[in-house]
Amino acid sequence: MNALKKYNFDDETIYKNRWIIQFVLIVVPFMGSLDASIVNVVLPCIKKDLNINLSLSSLIVSSYIVTVATTIIIFGKLGDLKGKGRVFLYGIIVFILGSFLCSISPNITILIFSRIIQGIGASIVMANNQGLTAIVFPENERGRALGMSGSAVALGSILGPALGGFITTYLTWHFIFLINIPIGIISFIVGYRTLPARNSTTDVKLDKSGASMFFVTIFVLFSSLLLSQDMGFGNIYVDLGFLLGFILLFIFIRFENKLEEPMLNTSLFKIKSLSFNLMCAFIYYFISSSINLIIPFYLTDTLNYSQAQISTIILVNPLVMFFIAPISGYLSDKIGPKKVTLTGIIIIICSLFLMIQFDENTAKIFLISSLFIFGFASGTFNSPNTTLVMSTVPSEYLGITGSINSLIRNLGMASGTSISTSILYHQMSKLAGYKVEDIVNDSFVYGMKSVFVVLLILSLIAFIISNIDRKLNHY
Structure with missing residues (x-):
């Protein structure tokens, strides 16, 4: 390391x-x-x-x-x-x-x-x-x-x-x-x-030129992500926005690599542990935002819970995180952040295995238990992973590294919301036999399960990435 x-x-x-x-x-x-x-x-x-x-x-x-x-x-x-x-x-x-x-x-x-x-x-x-x-x-x-x-x-x-x-x-x-x-x-x-x-x-x-280029690049990419939530991927304006954004990103990276003092030192990403843990952070926030988007619709439209019941159930995840996060941070100080991070990813995988079982007849205790386990996983994963990110760079790059980590968090959440929405509606449309533009109870569970399968695959990828990081850096 x-x-x-x-x-x-x-x-x-x-x-x-x-x-x-x-x-x-x-x-x-x-x-x-x-x-x-x-x-x-x-x-x-x-x-x-x-x-x-x-x-x-x-x-x-x-x-x-x-x-x-x-x-x-x-x-x-x-x-x-x-x-x-x-x-x-x-x-x-x-x-x-x-x-x-x-x-x-x-x-x-x-x-x-x-x-x-x-x-x-x-x-x-x-x-x-x-x-x-x-x-x-x-x-x-x-x-x-x-x-x-x-x-x-x-x-x-x-x-x-x-x-x-x-x-x-x-x-x-x-x-x-x-x-x-x-x-x-x-x-x-x-x-x-x-x-x-x-x-x-x-x-x-x-580097004012680099800062301006970065601002425009991220503005185009994030605006395209936000537009995709309403228009969907495949819309010409959304697709052109992504194309323009990635072209600008390529130009920005080439421009920054030529400077002695760039705004964003891209050589930081050559630090393998930094890149690996940022990828894990992106995947976690992608998964978290997807679950936070889908579960309220599932509780409302499929299980027909009251608003009071929904509010109580949704609180399970942050409430568990509130108690677990300090304990997780304390353990990472004692036994090392990588062990705790890997434990968090394993628990995420277990929680998604449970969520894939959700259907029209899911018992409330099973539902709450699954969300409890995911909240436990979130509290376990977050702070040790951030510790790993912030401990891999020289001290003069702590500010830029912290901001990259925060950007990855926002990018993961925006991507999770947009892509999971697209998967959900695509799968509902596939089952319904026509293009679905709103929640359809008969096909919602099918679409939801498809999203959870994708999230499970992503969590397995995060586990593999984190294990590679562990072996390369001898944590």
């Missing part, structure tokens, strides 16, 4: 304050997770209040996602050049500003513009969060710290729907953004006093 160049832990102030710093590093991901889950819940209320159609209301979500995806690598590089702590604090300020503007938006145009600002703030924070964790915590505590971050994200997902329901019942949708402001201000004050906000120690400037 390529050893991480050690950060100077002689800075006693940073080491002494590491758990206070961790408060800031987990609160901000918590806000992001909470915000995402609440927005999805209150979207119908925003649609009604602003008198907009479904297409425009979906831009409230997609504008945020695309903004994060297109800028996160750029801000990761800035963190490496200008100091991760300093850039992270700027990110909190921008996120607070975006949240405030969202809360006072009188129409959809200003709301989408405000969501873009909020997305920039979230992108800055996400790009430098993991790198700061790797700097602040010594290697024997890093897994535990990343596990706590995973629990914070899970907790945000748990609280989001309940808080969203409370807000829509007693308050207006504007409060879903207002709640970010006091949390953000407290995080900024604590972070300003404790974060390692060092000035730049290099004269290297940001």
